[in-house]
Each structure stands twice: as C-alpha cells, then as structure tokens.
Amino acid sequence: MTEKKKIAFYTLGCKLNFSETSQISRQFPSESFEIVNYKETADIYVINTCAVTGKAEKKSRAAIHKFKKRYPNAIIAAVGCYSELKSGKLHAIDGAEIALGVSDKFLLPQYFSNNDPESFTNTEEKIKFSDKNFIPSYSAGDRTRSFFKIQDGCDYFCSYCTVPLLRGRSRSDTIENTLVTAREIAASGIKELILTGVNVGDFGRKNGEYFIELLKKIDNIEGIERIRISSVEPDLLTNDIIEFVASSKKFLPHFHIPLQSACDKVLKAMRRRYDTGLFADRVKKIKRCMPDCCVAVDIIVGFPGETDYDFEETYHFIETSDISYMHVFTYSERENTQALAIREIVPNAERTLRSKRLLALSEKKKAAFYNENSGKEKYVLFESDNDNGVMYGFTENYIKVKTAYNAHLINEIKKVKLEKNGKDGIFTVKIVE
Numbered sequence: 001m002t003e004k005k006k007i008a009f010y011t012l013g014c015k016l017n018f019s020e021t022s023q024i025s026r027q028f029p030s031e032s033f034e035i036v037n038y039k040e041t042a043d044i045y046v047i048n049t050c051a052v053t054g055k056a057e058k059k060s061r062a063a064i065h066k067f068k069k070r071y072p073n074a075i076i077a078a079v080g081c082y083s084e085l086k087s088g089k090l091h092a093i094d095g096a097e098i099a100l101g102v103s104d105k106f107l108l109p110q111y112f113s114n115n116d117p118e119s120f121t122n123t124e125e126k127i128k129f130s131d132k133n134f135i136p137s138y139s140a141g142d143r144t145r146s147f148f149k150i151q152d153g154c155d156y157f158c159s160y161c162t163v164p165l166l167r168g169r170s171r172s173d174t175i176e177n178t179l180v181t182a183r184e185i186a187a188s189g190i191k192e193l194i195l196t197g198v199n200v201g202d203f204g205r206k207n208g209e210y211f212i213e214l215l216k217k218i219d220n221i222e223g224i225e226r227i228r229i230s231s232v233e234p235d236l237l238t239n240d241i242i243e244f245v246a247s248s249k250k251f252l253p254h255f256h257i258p259l260q261s262a263c264d265k266v267l268k269a270m271r272r273r274y275d276t277g278l279f280a281d282r283v284k285k286i287k288r289c290m291p292d293c294c295v296a297v298d299i300i301v302g303f304p305g306e307t308d309y310d311f312e313e314t315y316h317f318i319e320t321s322d323i324s325y326m327h328v329f330t331y332s333e334r335e336n337t338q339a340l341a342i343r344e345i346v347p348n349a350e351r352t353l354r355s356k357r358l359l360a361l362s363e364k365k366k367a368a369f370y371n372e373n374s375g376k377e378k379y380v381l382f383e384s385d386n387d388n389g390v391m392y393g394f395t396e397n398y399i400k401v402k403t404a405y406n407a408h409l410i411n412e413i414k415k416v417k418l419e420k421n422g423k424d425g426i427f428t429v430k431i432v433e
C-alpha cells in the first residue's frame with residue numbers, strides 16, 4: 001500500500017481564487033492524497049497566486065520563495081494569475097517546480113495522476129487548456145458560506161487593469177448548469193452563497209441570458225438561505241437588480257461596487273463605463289429601497305493625470321455620499337495596460353498621502369454606518385472558527401459580530417441585538433431568538 005502524499009494549498013488574492021483553490025483540492029483523490037494545512041509539513045505545496053497589482057505580484061513571489069526555503073524537498077506548484085503573467089518561466093525565476101496559468105491550474109491533479117510527483121515533467125506538453133472554457137468552482141472550506149464562481153474573465157479592458165490579459169474574455173456557464181452547481185452546494189449543508197467572478201454582472205451575456213434571470217432562479221434553491229453578490233460593476237447594477245434584492249428574502253442588503261474614482265475626467269481616462277451621476281443614482285436607489293443596506297466601494301488613488309483638484313472631487317463625493325466604507329488601492333503600473341501611455345505621473349509620496357486620507361475617511365464612514373445599526377436587531381450566520389472562546393459571524397448588511405463560542409451555533413442563523421461596537425470594530429451581540 002503506497003503511502004498517501006501530503007498536499008497543502010495556499011491562496012492569495014480574490015474570492016475567485018479561493019473558490020478555485022477549493023475546487024482544485026477536491027479533485028485530488030483521497031485514497032492517494034491527504035490534504036493538510038499549509039502550516040504543516042507536506043510533500044506538495046500549491047500556491048494559487050495573484051498579479052492584480054505590483055504589490056500582489058511581490059506577495060506571490062515572496063510566498064513561493066518562503067515555501068521553497070522552508071520545505072526545500074517539497075514540490076512547489078505555483079498556479080494562477082502570477083504564473084499566467086510569467087507564463088512558465090517561473091520554474092527558473094522563482095524555484096517553483098510547476099507553473100500553471102489561470103485555466104491550466106485545473107489540470108494540476110493530472111500532473112500527479114499516477115501518484116508519482118517525479119513523473120510530472122513529461123506531462124506538461126501533452127495537456128493544454130484554452131481560456132475559452134468556463135470552469136465552475138466553489139469553496140467549501142468553512143462549511144457555512146461558499147464563494148460560488150459564476151463568471152470568469154472580462155471584456156471591459158479598463159485602462160489600468162491587467163485582469164482581462166490574465167483571465168481572458170468574459171464567460172459563464174448556462175443558468176441551468178449554474179443551478180446544478182448551486183444545488184450541489186446546498187446539498188453540502190452550506191447556507192450562504194457569495195456569487196463571485198471577475199465581472200459578475202456580465203453573467204450570461206454570451207449565452208443570450210441575463211444576470212437578473214439567474215438571481216431569480218437561484219433565489220428558489222432549497223437549503224440556501226442567504227445570498228450575497230460579491231461585487232458588481234455600477235453600469236451593470238440595474239434598478240431591476242436593486243428592486244429584486246430588496247424584495248427577496250434570501251438576497252442580502254449588501255453591495256460592493258467598484259467606483260474607482262469620483263471624478264468624471266479620471267473615470268473617462270480609466271475607460272470606466274459610467275459617470276458619477278449614474279453612481280450617485282444607484283446609491284440613492286439602493287438606500288431608498290434598503291435604508292440599512294451596506295454599500296462598499298473600491299477606489300484607486302494616484303491614477304496618472306489625477307490632479308489635487310480631481311482628488312478633492314473624489315474625496316468630497318465620497319464624504320457626502322451614503323457609502324458605508326471603502327477599499328482603497330494605490331494605482332500600480334501594470335504591463336501592457338493603456339494607462340501606461342498617460343504621461344502625467346502622480347508621485348508615489350502623493351499617492352500614499354491620498355491613500356491615507358481616504359483610509360481615514362473610510363474609517364469615519366464605517367463608524368457612522370455601524371453606529372446607525374447599533375441597538376438594532378439583525379440576523380447573523382455564525383461561522384465555525386473558535387478564536388480563543390469567541391466565534392464570529394456577519395449580519396445581513398455585512399456587519400461583523402462576535403459572541404462566546406458555542407458549537408451549537410455553528411452554521412445557525414440567529415436573530416441578535418447589536419449591542420456594543422468593540423475597539424476591534426466588531427459588534428458584541430445578544431442572541432434574541
């Protein structure tokens with residue numbers, strides 16, 4: 001009886017990457033492989049990498065070096081976006097024995113199919129994947145919530161973004177096939193789905209289907225009690241979708257919308273497909289339909305050509321909008337993107353200053369949003385982690401809460417009263433039923 005190989009997975013980047021790592025790990029046959037935590041000693045380490053920004057690239061490279069240094073005899077497989085960007089040269093550069101790009105990463109189990117990692121070298125040439133295929137995936141790690149990949153790739157080509165170059169053109173499966181996977185997730189006992197992708201709102205377009213149709217169908221899946229839309233482009237977040245989410249018992253009042261800038265001149269240079277007028281209307285519509293809704297936005301600071309005046313426009317817009325908090329990114333030059341041609345570069349020191357100001361503003365907005373919800377009753381899905389006797393969960397409108405650990409609460413949806421917002425920005429709650 002040959003001994004099982006120990007394999008560990010380490011994921012960087014977005015929710016999509018987490019769903020794909022989970023999918024790949026489930027393809028390793030349990031009779032030959034034992035999945036262990038990446039902090040343990042293993043024979044194989046799979047690092048699912050990210051390359052969305054220069055910082056993400058650095059983190060991916062550092063992770064590969066760290067695992068190789070710590071486990072020199074193990075096989076390091078670097079897969080995903082950073083590997084796609086470096087297209088196979090990785091082997092030489094970063095000491096990873098295997099380098100597989102965005103689509104090819106799903107072939108990884110076949111490299112070890114005969115349970116002898118040494119044999120993988122002559123497999124490489126034989127099997128290739130095209131990025132036209134949509135490969136469904138979902139995460140099943142924490143038993144309560146699942147990142148459910150429903151769409152991949154993007155056709156938008158915003159001038160700063162490298163994602164379409166790495167993940168390919170926008171694609172998704174049919175509504176029918178997507179529902180089959182959703183039922184599979186429901187059958188595993190998971191109660192919350194997070195609909196995930198690169199440009200989620202573009203779901204179905206190439207199959208002559210519509211995102212809103214999918215939402216209405218997924219709403220009827222038995223066993224799934226809560227559904228979040230991970231992120232949706234402003235121009236694809238239609239009033240129909242907002243009204244549907246407001247009327248649904250399962251779709252949650254929480255939107256993550258990539259705004260990127262609140263200066264129309266900069267939005268144009270970014271090749272974004274909306275202006276601040278449209279964005280403001282969306283936020284007003286959301287808050288009219290769901291006053292307690294969480295509206296989180298992404299912002300990029302320091303985009304080439306962004307003047308002090310432009311930045312103040314962005315700052316003022318956000319300050320006066322009903323936004324709950326922000327994710328702030330500093331503009332990062334990416335190979336082969338159109339923004340590289342813009343000459344007016346914002347100095348790094350200025351980018352850092354602007355980022356700091358927006359992060360401070362985001363803290364203020366978040367504190368105000370949390371205070372508005374203080375004392376209110378909400379429903380929380382409790383998660384499985386036991387953090388020194390404390391367990392966590394999220395309300396419908398994405399407020400993080402904590403309570404004393406109780407195994408009976410795991411994967412349970414309970415009505416709670418939001419009592420005190422702690423220094424850690426997490427609410428303590430009292431369970432009311």
Ligand code: SF4
Pocket residue numbers: 154155156157158161162163164198199233
């Ligand atoms: S919508 Fe724009 S920013 Fe988002 S993935 Fe597509 S190209 Fe990149």
